[in-house]
Amino acid sequence: MREITFGAAVNEAMAEEMRLDESIIILGEDVAEAGTPFKVLSGLVEEFGTERVIDTPISEPGFTGIAVGAAMTGLRPIVDLMFGDFLFLIMDQLCNQAAKTHYMSGGKLSVPMVLRTNMGATRRSAAQHSQSLQALVAHIPGLKVAMPSSAYEAKGLMKTAIRDNNPVVIFEDKLMYNDKAEVPEEEYLINFGEANILRPGTDITLIATSSMVQQAEMAANTLADQNISAEVIDPRTISPLDETTLINSVKKTSHAIVIDEGHQNYGITAEIAARISEKAFYYLDAPVQRLGAMDVPVPFSPVLEDLTVPTAQQIHERVVMVLEGKI
Amino acid sequence: MSNNKDNKNSYLQMFRQMVRIRAFEEQANQLYLSAKMPGLTHMYVGQEAVAVGICEALTPNDKITSTHRGHGHCVAKGADFKQMFCELLGKQEGYCRGKGGSMHIADQANGNLGANAIVGGSAGIATGAALTAKRMGKKEVSVCFFGDGALGQGLLYETMNMAALWKLPVIYACENNLYGEYTKVEEMAAGDLMARAKGFGIESFEVDGQDVLAVNNLTQELVERARKGDGPFFILLNTYRYHGHHVGDINREYYRSKEEEQLWREERDPITNFSQLLVDKKISTSEELKSIELQIEKDAEEAVNYALNAAWPDASEVNMHVFASN
Ligand SMILES: Cc1ncc(C[n+]2csc(CCOP(=O)(O)OP(=O)(O)O)c2C)c(N)n1
Ligand SMILES: [Mg+2]
Numbered sequence: 050m051r052e053i054t055f056g057a058a059v060n061e062a063m064a065e066e067m068r069l070d071e072s073i074i075i076l077g078e079d080v081a082e083a084g085t086p087f088k089v090l091s092g093l094v095e096e097f098g099t100e101r102v103i104d105t106p107i108s109e110p111g112f113t114g115i116a117v118g119a120a121m122t123g124l125r126p127i128v129d130l131m132f133g134d135f136l137f138l139i140m141d142q143l144c145n146q147a148a149k150t151h152y153m154s155g156g157k158l159s160v161p162m163v164l165r166t167n168m169g170a171t172r173r174s175a176a177q178h179s180q181s182l183q184a185l186v187a188h189i190p191g192l193k194v195a196m197p198s199s200a201y202e203a204k205g206l207m208k209t210a211i212r213d214n215n216p217v218v219i220f221e222d223k224l225m226y227n228d229k230a231e232v233p234e235e236e237y238l239i240n241f242g243e244a245n246i247l248r249p250g251t252d253i254t255l256i257a258t259s260s261m262v263q264q265a266e267m268a269a270n271t272l273a274d275q276n277i278s279a280e281v282i283d284p285r286t287i288s289p290l291d292e293t294t295l296i297n298s299v300k301k302t303s304h305a306i307v308i309d310e311g312h313q314n315y316g317i318t319a320e321i322a323a324r325i326s327e328k329a330f331y332y333l334d335a336p337v338q339r340l341g342a343m344d345v346p347v348p349f350s351p352v353l354e355d356l357t358v359p360t361a362q363q364i365h366e367r368v369v370m371v372l373e374g375k376i
Numbered sequence: 377m378s379n380n381k382d383n384k385n386s387y388l389q390m391f392r393q394m395v396r397i398r399a400f401e402e403q404a405n406q407l408y409l410s411a412k413m414p415g416l417t418h419m420y421v422g423q424e425a426v427a428v429g430i431c432e433a434l435t436p437n438d439k440i441t442s443t444h445r446g447h448g449h450c451v452a453k454g455a456d457f458k459q460m461f462c463e464l465l466g467k468q469e470g471y472c473r474g475k476g477g478s479m480h481i482a483d484q485a486n487g488n489l490g491a492n493a494i495v496g497g498s499a500g501i502a503t504g505a506a507l508t509a510k511r512m513g514k515k516e517v518s519v520c521f522f523g524d525g526a527l528g529q530g531l532l533y534e535t536m537n538m539a540a541l542w543k544l545p546v547i548y549a550c551e552n553n554l555y556g557e558y559t560k561v562e563e564m565a566a567g568d569l570m571a572r573a574k575g576f577g578i579e580s581f582e583v584d585g586q587d588v589l590a591v592n593n594l595t596q597e598l599v600e601r602a603r604k605g606d607g608p609f610f611i612l613l614n615t616y617r618y619h620g621h622h623v624g625d626i627n628r629e630y631y632r633s634k635e636e637e638q639l640w641r642e643e644r645d646p647i648t649n650f651s652q653l654l655v656d657k658k659i660s661t662s663e664e665l666k667s668i669e670l671q672i673e674k675d676a677e678e679a680v681n682y683a684l685n686a687a688w689p690d691a692s693e694v695n696m697h698v699f700a701s702n
Contacts, residue, residue, distance in 0.1 A: 082630055083558040106528030106564040107495045107556055138494070173415030173466075175477045177493035345698050349477030350466030351414050352688040 058200035062207035077129025130166035148191035179347035198262035200230035205239030242289035250280030253304035267361035313341030394424040420448030422618035425646035427452035429591025439518040441498035446491030457679035496529030506546035525556025573610030585615030
């Protein structure tokens with residue numbers, strides 16, 4: 050099968066949907082000629098024109114709000130938020146307006162919009178350009194949250210997001226844009242709320258999101274050398290969350306570690322670990338473990354920054370501790 | 377009016393500070409190109425007269441807030457090369473112990489409250505510093521540096537409104553370098569840039585940001601007035617960045633022409649033009665200026681070598697400074 054990059058997969062998903070549906074527009078900073086700083090949208094303005102691929106001023110709350118209103122009245126906007134860290138600027142429009150409109154209107158109004166943004170540290174970009182803020186939006190009822198872990202997921206989840214009648218936030222790992230994966234030429238969608246078992250195993254369940262999926266797989270490889278069989282699961286969307294797949298796996302392996310690049314305190318790892326404790330407690334042979342980003346602002350210095358993000362080695366070590374009963 | 381000797385000193389000081397910024401940036405760019413600097417950085421080259429003209433009108437107690445393109449403001453406010461390069465390289469001896477890097481460099485002792493990686497993100501901070509000055513009866517002013525791109529941010533207008541209502545000693549310094557990233561200012565800002573602050577009743581001025589004397593004279597006057605309670609003020613400084621948006625922005629022709637870049641570099645360079653003026657007015661000689669430049673370039677090179685060999689922060693630093701101690 051052909052291989053394309055994560056960035057190209059996102060681009061392809063958007064282009065395909067835009068060809069099918071005239072009501073889709075893109076709004077964001079430097080999305081047109083520049084194709085975004087990560088060059089993910091290159092070529093779209095040439096095909097769809099500046100009426101549909103719209104460069105905005107540096108006015109995040111403003112253009113997000115405009116997208117909400119446009120979505121309520123017939124367009125299907127894709128908002129491009131250059132860095133996930135800028136979520137803090139748009140929280141009112143996203144969480145008070147977009148997320149609640151359908152409910153508050155008794156189901157009469159809806160907000161079919163996609164907010165694509167990014168996450169991930171270790172690019173040496175310091176505290177305001179490195180955060181992984183998925184927990185912040187996953188906390189809000191009314192928002193769906195997708196976290197693609199490869200080019201394949203990036204395309205399938207983006208297409209589903211665009212067709213969804215709700216506000217969907219997609220977090221892309223900015224270090225992954227050039228990573229290639231097999232992506233079929235034929236059209237496909239990935240349903241929200243369907244986890245992917247990347248690697249079946251029997252001894253322990255590793256539940257990992259986005260950037261952490263690769264780390265979990267690497268750990269699973271080195272663990273296999275020690276005859277430890279780890280099952281690696283990627284939830285793909287954290288809201289909705291495919292609880293059934295996760296719980297069934299833990300019932301089988303009796304051990305679980307949850308890994309996500311957001312801060313560990315009150316994070317995605319906490320939520321998933323709590324659900325496992327609620328639904329599979331009597332099957333567990335050890336406490337569920339969590340690995341998230343250290344609870345500090347992301348430091349600039351490489352020697353410090355590298356300490357803040359979970360790694361394959363840390364996962365490996367934690368698995369061994371869990372299985373040896375050292376937790 | 378100061379006498380001739382004072383004038384000579386202050387002119388040479390402005391020349392020196394502009395050259396220091398350029399030398400700093402030249403080294404920073406080389407660090408990036410030789411892959412010795414972590415991450416990306418935004419060059420201030422071309423805009424030196426703005427930072428220097430303004431900061432030379434301030435005292436160390438006056439506060440500034442800066443931007444992602446912040447090395448120039450930092451140098452102009454009195455920072456030391458070694459500690460700056462250490463910060464850019466993420467070393468322990470950096471101004472922020474390596475935790476902030478280029479986009480968050482701050483120099484508390486000299487009144488620099490910090491660069492900022494959020495466009496427009498420091499409008500509140502500068503205005504808040506002015507509130508402190510007023511409330512505590514200090515005669516200090518604060519200057520909020522921001523780019524034309526920040527005119528898109530609502531926060532700026534909220535804070536300007538309050539600064540005007542409360543007569544705060546803050547100067548909003550908008551550096552219009554014609555682009556925000558890869559987009560022209562006229563595609564991002566509707567209407568008259570000068571009319572914005574005026575709408576709040578804030579006295580507004582436009583000045584050639586390549587002319588360090590013009591910037592300095594205007595700022596001196598406004599700072600003096602702001603200290604007396606006549607603030608806030610808005611200044612629009614017309615300027616240009618020679619490099620790309622950041623050091624990695626090499627192919628720029630899809631958003632601006634080589635001819636335009638050449639015009640600014642060759643005809644409007646703040647350092648070349650000021651040197652010419654100093655020589656023409658017999659304030660200095662080209663030999664004297666040249667020797668100043670060479671000395672500064674040497675200082676910058678030494679500081680870089682120092683920083684390259686300086687120690688990394690200890691791993692224990694990672695958990696430090698999340699909270700201030702009580
Ligand atoms: C709130 C916010 N939005 C977007 C960005 C990404 N960004 C960084 S610099 C920049 C352009 C800023 O333009 P301007 O204010 O004119 O400053 P200049 O780079 O020209 O000095 C953008 C869009 C950001 N850092 N913060
Ligand atoms: Mg600009």
